[in-house]
Amino acid sequence: xxxxxxxxxxxxxxxxxxxxxxxxxxxxxxxxxxxxxxxxxxxxxxxxxxxxxxxxxxxxxxxxxxxxxxxxxxxxxxxxxxxxxxxxxxxxxxxxxxxxxxxxxxxxxxxxxxxxxxxxxxxxxxxxxxxxxxxxxxxxxxxxxxxxxxxxxxxxxxxxxxxxxxxxxxxxxxxxxxxxxxxxxxxxxxxxxxxxxxxxxxxxxxxxxxxxxxxxxxxxxxxxxxxxxxxxxxxxxxxxxxxxxxxxxxxxxxxxxxxxxxxxxxxxxxxxxxxxxxxxxxxxxxxxxxxxxxxxxxxxxxxxxxxxxxxxxxxxxxxxxxxxxxxxxxxxxxxxxxxxxxxxxxxxxxxxxxxxxxx
Amino acid sequence: xxxxxxxxxxxxxxxxxxxxxxxxxxxxxxxxxxxxxxxxxxxxxxxxxxxxxxxxxxxxxxxxxxxxxxxxxxxxxxxxxxxxxxxxxxxxxxxxxxxxxxxxxxxxxxxxxxxxxxxxxxxxxxxxxxxxxxxxxxxxxxxxxxxxxxxxxxxxxxxxxxxxxxxxxxxxxxxxxxxxxxxxxxxxxxxxxxxxxxxxxxxxxxxxxxxxxxxxxxxxxxxxxxxxxxxxxxxxxxxxxxxxxxxxxxxxxxxxxxxxxxxxxxxxxxxxxxxxxxxxxxxxxxxxxxxxxxxxxxxxxxxxxxxxxxxxxxxxxxxxxxxxxxxxxxxxxxxxxxxxxxxxxxxxxxxxxxxxxxx
DNA sequence: CTGAAAGCGCTTACAG
DNA sequence: CTGAAAGCGCTTACAG
Numbered sequence: 001x002x003x004x005x006x007x008x009x010x011x012x013x014x015x016x017x018x019x020x021x022x023x024x025x026x027x028x029x030x031x032x033x034x035x036x037x038x039x040x041x042x043x044x045x046x047x048x049x050x051x052x053x054x055x056x057x058x059x060x061x062x063x064x065x066x067x068x069x070x071x072x073x074x075x076x077x078x079x080x081x082x083x084x085x086x087x088x089x090x091x092x093x094x095x096x097x098x099x100x101x102x103x104x105x106x107x108x109x110x111x112x113x114x115x116x117x118x119x120x121x122x123x124x125x126x127x128x129x130x131x132x133x134x135x136x137x138x139x140x141x142x143x144x145x146x147x148x149x150x151x152x153x154x155x156x157x158x159x160x161x162x163x164x165x166x167x168x169x170x171x172x173x174x175x176x177x178x179x180x181x182x183x184x185x186x187x188x189x190x191x192x193x194x195x196x197x198x199x200x201x202x203x204x205x206x207x208x209x210x211x212x213x214x215x216x217x218x219x220x221x222x223x224x225x226x227x228x229x230x231x232x233x234x235x236x237x238x239x240x241x242x243x244x245x246x247x248x249x250x251x252x253x254x255x256x257x258x259x260x261x262x263x264x265x266x267x268x269x270x271x272x273x274x275x276x277x278x279x280x281x282x283x284x285x286x287x288x289x290x291x292x293x294x295x296x297x298x299x300x301x302x303x304x305x306x307x308x309x310x311x312x313x314x315x316x317x318x319x320x321x322x323x324x325x326x327x328x329x330x331x332x333x334x335x336x337x338x339x340x341x342x343x344x345x346x347x348x349x350x351x352x353x354x355x356x357x358x359x
Numbered sequence: 360x361x362x363x364x365x366x367x368x369x370x371x372x373x374x375x376x377x378x379x380x381x382x383x384x385x386x387x388x389x390x391x392x393x394x395x396x397x398x399x400x401x402x403x404x405x406x407x408x409x410x411x412x413x414x415x416x417x418x419x420x421x422x423x424x425x426x427x428x429x430x431x432x433x434x435x436x437x438x439x440x441x442x443x444x445x446x447x448x449x450x451x452x453x454x455x456x457x458x459x460x461x462x463x464x465x466x467x468x469x470x471x472x473x474x475x476x477x478x479x480x481x482x483x484x485x486x487x488x489x490x491x492x493x494x495x496x497x498x499x500x501x502x503x504x505x506x507x508x509x510x511x512x513x514x515x516x517x518x519x520x521x522x523x524x525x526x527x528x529x530x531x532x533x534x535x536x537x538x539x540x541x542x543x544x545x546x547x548x549x550x551x552x553x554x555x556x557x558x559x560x561x562x563x564x565x566x567x568x569x570x571x572x573x574x575x576x577x578x579x580x581x582x583x584x585x586x587x588x589x590x591x592x593x594x595x596x597x598x599x600x601x602x603x604x605x606x607x608x609x610x611x612x613x614x615x616x617x618x619x620x621x622x623x624x625x626x627x628x629x630x631x632x633x634x635x636x637x638x639x640x641x642x643x644x645x646x647x648x649x650x651x652x653x654x655x656x657x658x659x660x661x662x663x664x665x666x667x668x669x670x671x672x673x674x675x676x677x678x679x680x681x682x683x684x685x686x687x688x689x690x691x692x693x694x695x696x697x698x699x700x701x702x703x704x705x706x707x708x709x710x711x712x713x714x715x716x717x718x
Numbered sequence: 719c720t721g722a723a724a725g726c727g728c729t730t731a732c733a734g
Numbered sequence: 735c736t737g738a739a740a741g742c743g744c745t746t747a748c749a750g
Contacts, residue, residue: 014431018743029721034745035627042719061487065433066743068424069726072373084453085665094470107489111453128420129465244539251669279668287646305446307639310610313658314644347637377727388737393729402735425727704740 007059007317017060026054027035036135037062049199050358068130077105077124077333078134081159082114083219086249086275088322089137092159095326096135103334105132114217129154135159155336157270157329158185158322160322161219162346181345184336186329190219193318193351194226197272200316200353202230206270206298212257212282213274214341220274223302227272241268249274255288258299262291269297270359276301276308276317283358285310299357313357321349370410376419383643385413386408396421406712434465436692437485437493440518441576445608445634446664448496448680452520454685455494462693464491465681473576477684484701486511492692494518499577516688517544519681520578521705540704542683543695545688549578552677552710553585557674559712561589564568567658569600571616571641572633579633582661585717586631600627613640614647617658621650628656629637629718635660635667635676642670656717672716680708 003004023030035043036051068074077100079091097107110122120142133155149156163184200208213220231237261268273279279301286293293313295301304319332342382389394402395410427433436459440448456466467482479501492514508515521544560568570586572579590596638660640666645652652658652672691701694702
């Protein structure tokens, strides 16, 4: 009779404490341990207590790989953001990650560089890990990306944007039929924010308000739409006041744009930059060039990034709720993962115009 | 005789194409497919070709969970950084992630908030995922963290710091005996950088040079040591010139520190901030307060972060090679993962004093 | 409510 | 160099 020295022929040693160990120590079957540990109902409360205690005592930690293999679902959540050089997305990432981690999920970050094919590639790689859910910036994705997402059946929440306001439900809309609640998303109305800031500038008596933008991603273009809308409403729209530069946003570019704008059109009395880094760069350049802000030209930004309140003069900007977006999106995703239905599939967290001395 | 309709009793459908499918299509055993795909030598080159072709044709993608479970090693790499609000670490993260991803590894990021017990907790969580390797900021870790790392046997490279220069090998050093090559790390000598910047200020004729620091993490304290060393060498060391604030680094704090320093000691003619965000904040505050830089007081920073060249006046600072550190550390880790021995276990990537107009 | 058994999709001794 | 078989540590139909 073989005893402790007997081993299966192909034994591969691994020191790990397994679910089986817990089951033996607790005197129940592995199935029961599995159910108890995952909080599945339909387990005797006394057994749950016993299993929990034994598991705690042995220091048992479930193996994520085994769990993922057996259940076809990992504890990973994918988050796709465009850029790490824009502080906006760093804040978003940190907030989302904090909430997800608290719920026991690992965050897998991907940086798309505002490139839809990079996005698709990242998504494809991540999907191989069978994520439990995904958080994706924006609502604009290539058709094949959308197909990938749909086919994967992985719950998904979109960040920082909301779909256009929908008219009354019309049947026969293929997209809406496929997703009866619309895409899940948490953000705010970029177009409204663009319009609101423009209205602020108009209220300050500005007559020639430039919209100066870089990167030109979809959300920037929506802010542009808001600017257009406000100006058109007063018959003040002039396409030569649009300065659109596809280069990445940066302090240096903001300075350059200010210089070019003022050189070409001295009558400009306000510039609305699509992001704070551009506006901060413009403020710094104004100092260098001896342009007085806001007397000669008012400067406004977007996002209220770090440092905007420290500028001289302090920057008027739109405060966007990215930390709240990150957290709320994580919570919504957790609901979806647990099979619940979010109360507000499209969650609007709003924005705030922060008036400082630069306008 | 059962045919295509027959199924095992407990079949769980999953559409996935498996290694078995490839094996059947290629007419070889699963073991051979496994070996061929992982590039294990000792497989007939012709078979490798065949397997690769079939696998490509079927669009086979190995299941990471199954692979991790069977091999006891995942394709995850852990990276632990202190803060996402310091652009330094964002650059580091992005560079490391890029290299790791190119080599087929997934990055799992953890943010320690400069807190050694948070670090330990994060490490513990990550270790449950059996990472293939880890990248950890700094060389200072709690004893239990060090124990965790050692016991895990997971290859590890430390970032942004180097151990003190060692004297001649003396046997009996327990730490060195445990790790004959020393800890693997990629960084530069923080103390030398602190000393070099101080020497630059001295060369500019500055007599009362403040060292102003926040956060006070180990690397900041090494820069302080460098500052002390340079001043002591000239008998100019004065402890009242040390301004150490444990609060997190920020633009606002830099401005505040400038104000307080100048108020308390008008004779100060230079301030060396331990990080660029503080220095940038000081530059902005100087403008507000009407303090002329560098005439009244010279300002120097550390790291050459975004925007330092855009300040007015542009900021003199220490350019640190964080992107290179991230990449080189990733490469070193990949070597360790593959069982190779890095040529330089402690890789010094140096630094550069960037002289602009603020000093 | 509980358990025995099969299965998830790989890797890796072991034998040839 | 190749293959059959066992095993990694879980989850989940299925049966009771």
